[in-house]
Amino acid sequence: MRSPKGMLLPRIRAARVRRGNLYQTLRAAVLEGAFRPGQRFPSSRQAAADYGISRGLVEEVFTQLTDEGFLERGVGRGTFIASRVAQLTPAKGKKKRKRSPSPSRRGLAISANAACREPEIPVAFNAGTADIKEFPWERWRLLEARAARELGHEGLRFTDPRGLWSLRTAVARYVAQFRGMHCEPGQVIVFNSAQQALNAISILLLDRGDAAWMEDPGYLGARAAFGIAGARIVPVPVDDQGMRVDMGMRCSPRARLVYITPSHQYPTGAALSLERRIALLDWSRRNDSWIVEDDYDGEFGYDGQLLTPLYSIDTDSRVLYIGTLNKAMFASLRLAYAIVPERLVELLANIRTQLDGFTPAVTQMAMSLFMEEGFFSVHLRRMRALYKAKRTALIEALSPLVACRWQCPTRPAGMHLVVRHQDGGLVRALAEASSLDLALLSSYRITRASGDGLFLRYGALEISSLQAGAASLVATAARIRR
Amino acid sequence: MRSPKGMLLPRIRAARVRRGNLYQTLRAAVLEGAFRPGQRFPSSRQAAADYGISRGLVEEVFTQLTDEGFLERGVGRGTFIASRVAQLTPAKGKKKRKRSPSPSRRGLAISANAACREPEIPVAFNAGTADIKEFPWERWRLLEARAARELGHEGLRFTDPRGLWSLRTAVARYVAQFRGMHCEPGQVIVFNSAQQALNAISILLLDRGDAAWMEDPGYLGARAAFGIAGARIVPVPVDDQGMRVDMGMRCSPRARLVYITPSHQYPTGAALSLERRIALLDWSRRNDSWIVEDDYDGEFGYDGQLLTPLYSIDTDSRVLYIGTLNKAMFASLRLAYAIVPERLVELLANIRTQLDGFTPAVTQMAMSLFMEEGFFSVHLRRMRALYKAKRTALIEALSPLVACRWQCPTRPAGMHLVVRHQDGGLVRALAEASSLDLALLSSYRITRASGDGLFLRYGALEISSLQAGAASLVATAARIRR
Numbered sequence: 001m002r003s004p005k006g007m008l009l010p011r012i013r014a015a016r017v018r019r020g021n022l023y024q025t026l027r028a029a030v031l032e033g034a035f036r037p038g039q040r041f042p043s044s045r046q047a048a049a050d051y052g053i054s055r056g057l058v059e060e061v062f063t064q065l066t067d068e069g070f071l072e073r074g075v076g077r078g079t080f081i082a083s084r085v086a087q088l089t090p091a092k093g094k095k096k097r098k099r100s101p102s103p104s105r106r107g108l109a110i111s112a113n114a115a116c117r118e119p120e121i122p123v124a125f126n127a128g129t130a131d132i133k134e135f136p137w138e139r140w141r142l143l144e145a146r147a148a149r150e151l152g153h154e155g156l157r158f159t160d161p162r163g164l165w166s167l168r169t170a171v172a173r174y175v176a177q178f179r180g181m182h183c184e185p186g187q188v189i190v191f192n193s194a195q196q197a198l199n200a201i202s203i204l205l206l207d208r209g210d211a212a213w214m215e216d217p218g219y220l221g222a223r224a225a226f227g228i229a230g231a232r233i234v235p236v237p238v239d240d241q242g243m244r245v246d247m248g249m250r251c252s253p254r255a256r257l258v259y260i261t262p263s264h265q266y267p268t269g270a271a272l273s274l275e276r277r278i279a280l281l282d283w284s285r286r287n288d289s290w291i292v293e294d295d296y297d298g299e300f301g302y303d304g305q306l307l308t309p310l311y312s313i314d315t316d317s318r319v320l321y322i323g324t325l326n327k328a329m330f331a332s333l334r335l336a337y338a339i340v341p342e343r344l345v346e347l348l349a350n351i352r353t354q355l356d357g358f359t360p361a362v363t364q365m366a367m368s369l370f371m372e373e374g375f376f377s378v379h380l381r382r383m384r385a386l387y388k389a390k391r392t393a394l395i396e397a398l399s400p401l402v403a404c405r406w407q408c409p410t411r412p413a414g415m416h417l418v419v420r421h422q423d424g425g426l427v428r429a430l431a432e433a434s435s436l437d438l439a440l441l442s443s444y445r446i447t448r449a450s451g452d453g454l455f456l457r458y459g460a461l462e463i464s465s466l467q468a469g470a471a472s473l474v475a476t477a478a479r480i481r482r
Numbered sequence: 483m484r485s486p487k488g489m490l491l492p493r494i495r496a497a498r499v500r501r502g503n504l505y506q507t508l509r510a511a512v513l514e515g516a517f518r519p520g521q522r523f524p525s526s527r528q529a530a531a532d533y534g535i536s537r538g539l540v541e542e543v544f545t546q547l548t549d550e551g552f553l554e555r556g557v558g559r560g561t562f563i564a565s566r567v568a569q570l571t572p573a574k575g576k577k578k579r580k581r582s583p584s585p586s587r588r589g590l591a592i593s594a595n596a597a598c599r600e601p602e603i604p605v606a607f608n609a610g611t612a613d614i615k616e617f618p619w620e621r622w623r624l625l626e627a628r629a630a631r632e633l634g635h636e637g638l639r640f641t642d643p644r645g646l647w648s649l650r651t652a653v654a655r656y657v658a659q660f661r662g663m664h665c666e667p668g669q670v671i672v673f674n675s676a677q678q679a680l681n682a683i684s685i686l687l688l689d690r691g692d693a694a695w696m697e698d699p700g701y702l703g704a705r706a707a708f709g710i711a712g713a714r715i716v717p718v719p720v721d722d723q724g725m726r727v728d729m730g731m732r733c734s735p736r737a738r739l740v741y742i743t744p745s746h747q748y749p750t751g752a753a754l755s756l757e758r759r760i761a762l763l764d765w766s767r768r769n770d771s772w773i774v775e776d777d778y779d780g781e782f783g784y785d786g787q788l789l790t791p792l793y794s795i796d797t798d799s800r801v802l803y804i805g806t807l808n809k810a811m812f813a814s815l816r817l818a819y820a821i822v823p824e825r826l827v828e829l830l831a832n833i834r835t836q837l838d839g840f841t842p843a844v845t846q847m848a849m850s851l852f853m854e855e856g857f858f859s860v861h862l863r864r865m866r867a868l869y870k871a872k873r874t875a876l877i878e879a880l881s882p883l884v885a886c887r888w889q890c891p892t893r894p895a896g897m898h899l900v901v902r903h904q905d906g907g908l909v910r911a912l913a914e915a916s917s918l919d920l921a922l923l924s925s926y927r928i929t930r931a932s933g934d935g936l937f938l939r940y941g942a943l944e945i946s947s948l949q950a951g952a953a954s955l956v957a958t959a960a961r962i963r964r
Contacts, residue, residue: 024662027790068789069756087760088795100799100823101770104738107686111832116839118640132638141630148623156614156812158600180506192674196838203710204589208690224836228685230712256586274551278569288583307550308509313570317582330638332842341582350593354706356678356838357598360814 022053023061030070030085037086041071041079110227115220116195118331119437124469126437128416128457132330134386139375140366147365155362161349163190163337164364170371171337175323178380179298181312183339189348190337190359194296194324195221197338198259200351201320202229204344205290210256213248217444219266219294222259231257235446238265242272245280253283257290263298263306267444267455268418269409271307281310284318291319299328299380300387301413317341325367327415327459328380335359335367387415393463394456397470401477407453415459424452426480434476436469504535505543512552512567519568523553523561592709597702598677600813601919606951608919610898610939611813616868621857622848629847637844643831645672645819646846652853653819657805660862661780663794665821671830672819672841676778676806677703679820680741682833683802684711686826687772692738695730699926701748701776704741713739717928720747724754727762735765739772745780745788749926749937750900751891753789763792766800773801781810781862782869783895799823807849809897809941810862817841817849869897875945876938879952883959889935897941906934908962916958918951 029035041047044062048055062079065071072082103111119126148155162168168188175181191197198221206212208230214222216235226233234255236248242265248255258280262272272280284291293310311321324336340348352358370376395408398419402408407420418441421427431438431454441453454473458466511517523529526544530537544561547553554564585593601608630637644650650670657663673679680703688694690712696704698717708715716737718730724747730737740762744754754762766773775792793803806818822830834840852858877890880901884890889902900923903909913920913936923935936955940948 021662027662027794031795069759082756084757084760087764088797100825101772103686103826103829104689104692106689107829107833110685110836111829113836114832116835117643117832120640120642122639129640132635135638137635137638141627145623145627153614153619156612156617156619156814158602158611158813160602161599180503180509192838195836199837203592204585207586207588208712210586221836228710228836230690274564275566277551278566282569290583312509313513315570326839331640332638332840332844334839334842343582344585347585347589347593350596350599351589353598354592354595354677354703354710355681356674357808357816358814360816362814 022051022057023064026061026065027068027070030065030081031088033088035081035085037081037083039081041081043078106227110224113220113224113227115224122460124436124461124465124472125416125454125456125458126439127460129331129460130327130329130415131383131386131460134382135330136375136379140370143369143375144362144366147362147369151361151365155360155365157361159358159361159364161353161358162345163188163359164361164368166368166372167335167364168337170368171323171339174371174376175321175339177377179295179306179309179312181309181321181339183311184342187339187342187345188337189340189345189352190335190364191352192334192336192356192359193326194294194322194336195225196352196355197322197336198222198225198292198294199228200348200355201292201322201338201340202226202231202257203351204347205257206231207256211252211254213243213252213255213258213260214446215243215260215265216446217267217441218259218446219261219296220444222294223446226259233446237449238268238270240268240270242270242276243280245276245283249279249283254287255289257292258284259292259294260310261294261296262310263295264301264411264413266294266296267416267441269411269414271411272310277310277313281314281316281319285316289318292322293319294322296322296324297327297414298323300384300415306413311339320344328376328383329367329370333363333367335363387459388412390458390461390463390466391417394458394466394470397467398474400474404477404481406477416455416457418453418455420451420453422451424450427452427454429480430454430473430477433480434473436472438473504533504539505546508543508547509550509552512547512563513570515570517563517567519563519565521563523563525560588709592706595702595706595709597706604942606918606943606947606954607936607938607940608921609942611942612809612811612897613865613868613942614812616864617812618857618861622852625851625857626844626848629844629851633843633847637842637847639843641840641843641846643835643840644827645670645841646843646850648850648854649817649846650819652850653805653821656853656858657803657821659859661777661788661791661794663791663803663821665793666824669821669824669827670819671822671827671834672817672846673834674816674818674838674841675808676776676804676818677707678834678837679804679818680704680707680774680776681710682830682837683774683804683820683822684708684713684739685833686829687739688713689738693734693736695725695734695737695740695742696928697725697742697747698928699749699923700741700928701743701778702926704776705928708741715928719931720750720752722750722752724752724758725762727758727765731761731765736769737771739774740766741774741776742792743776743778744792745777746783746893746895748776748778749898749923751893751896753893754792759792759795763796763798763801767798771800774804775801776804778804778806779809779896780805782866782897788895793821802826810858810865811849811852815845815849817845869941870894872940872943872945872948873899876940876948876952879949880956882956886959886963888959898937898939900935900937902933902935904933906932909934909936911962912936912955912959915962916955918954920955 044058048058073079169185171188172185202225206229210231211234212226212231213234213236215238234252237244311319321339326333409417439455526540530540555561651667653670654667684707688711692713693716694708694713695716695718697720716734719726793801803821808815921937
């Protein structure tokens, strides 16, 4: 046994102890196995002298380490390393595990989905997000500062998880004006993103194993939400009139919920025909099912209005409507909304608090000021013209592909487009040969299908760079065909 | 059949059509069933004349309604209401459902949990959140503005879902300095709240049906997270040395994950003894289980440091550490973090994007400036002194209860405290008789137990109001005993 008069930590230079934190140094030494269990410590007086620090400080540290169970002290017996410390470091004979345990199968599946991860640097053609160069940044900062001033300390507190009343009112007015929808502000719930709204709704409406239709190809974020909720996903094919409602009814006539993007199908851009809208509503009424309508870029129909939302045709309060402001404004805004039957509002708000709490009040108030003072509709008008010009330029630049039996969409809407070819092998060869950042339509599919396409996201790209991208694509396609 | 020359909408005053939006008015009339299927419309020329608007506008509206499938037009035949419109309004013979379908059983259970909903107005004793009156608001606004300037357009974009590097670095330095923990910035992931981190971790590490221990009484947000993840919750009793690890091992020896608040058990305030820490780590190593350590108010130990985190004793990378900044700063900050083995970082980030996307960059950068420039440690020091003074005042004011065999905690930490009594009926009678906003300890329990307590949250209360609250509590208790 070492002499209790020896230096407490002979391997540690006194300078380190003096400079740093004696408690942390000693604790680290204990955890690293520098002491033998039962080893006696010098007295606090001795340690204080050795290291040139006050005895009071040493006493404090010894007390803390004793409280934690690392040391044992007895009146008149001195201070010892506790015997239990032996168990802290793995015995040398045992094999030390190098790796922690594995994640769950479900966790690996959901994290592999990676449906909602956007690229940090927008290049052709990965950029389906808002063009932020056109955003009225100065105006926004002024409104944020005003919102912070007006809210004062209220802005720092826990905020109503349903959302700020002023924003819920502004959203209700906005959807009335731009989408012809009638709802009360009390039916609006604010979320960080459409994806979060979809998660909360899936948790609220679905029990594990319940069937949920989704479009195929479709929005993979819905797959994630249903995966988290433990629902059984029923992929329903999509054609140029949107979801094949008849096939859904045949494959899964008793589904509990339908997730659908009727105005501008994601990712193909198709619009759901009125026949199918009626058939879907009619089936859902007979079957007592929910419909979740994701109007993910309802702001960006370029010729006249987008189609009437299902929400407006529903006479039965079974359609829940989701919209986002992160596309119309900018990605890091983190504001979206759901419009739901009133009796679901409190339930959803409670689920929201158990996901991540609430959305900060200042951003919500700044957004409601931006809407109520007319800046939002001005901004939308400008962005609509800009995205339309981008889309037109892109379709024009892609026209040589159409001559080679590629199909280009015609509906003038959105911040991305899909170009397709019956020969799936050709599409995949083109994607592989190209140096562009391209996504395959098939990566949005749940089931396999013949043919394939390229999902070109252009929202955030300059016209010149999307033209250069399209030219590169056309050139690679010509090279491949040879 | 009505004459094609008649007014299109005889029931609607022309003024309404002129003033408003012809498209929306006509569409609403169609949806309300104002027209018979097959009914012929007047020509666009006629309608333009009737309503005194341009023929071009009428043509546009008719085209949109035709595109949507509400109207049918034939060259030389005129414009008719489509026959499918008959199906839009429920037939009169059928009973119209008044209510939409029901939420799921799981959804109702989780929304009923309401574990994370904080009161909007802090009164005695519902106020376990930060005291925002003491927050250096002006300084924070300056840092936010500086962060917005420095980030420029980058601040509006999609942000790295792992978090901003500068904040991850600042957090790694902070936990090293204040909690004696060693981690790389690359192991830190930023979330909106500890609850969100817990949700992401549960989804990643647990498969449906996997057993997860949690403390009983414990943090009900963990119950929500495990409920969403579909795990089987194993409630493990708590005594004055924290979780009864031995009971956990007996009830559920093969659990996949343990959720624990070892430094300051929530809500009882107990600290997990070193014996139990060693036993827990040892069991988890043999059983290859994960440990999730929630250090939910690790900043607020008032006498010296809080106990060493399990994270620091773990030699095996099986402890995931969760901390929040929303308590040390202010509730609407929405910043928390998890410190995890490096190989889980990307997986958790992908799951995060599928929950709600990411945390905005500006707030993250402002927080990292607040930390790196020393404002955070100054603020923590002030708040620690303040909460300690509040706690001391509260315990002093509650001392008459101790004389009546109520138990008051001794560990000087936190923003709430639990006072207990062996007679659960007495506790519940007191809560019922009192006009204060009181929470029962039993409401944090999963299983029943004898005795009960009051969970008094005082963080955001003025000393005078918590003294008044305590006096009222003492008076009510005296009245009840009579």
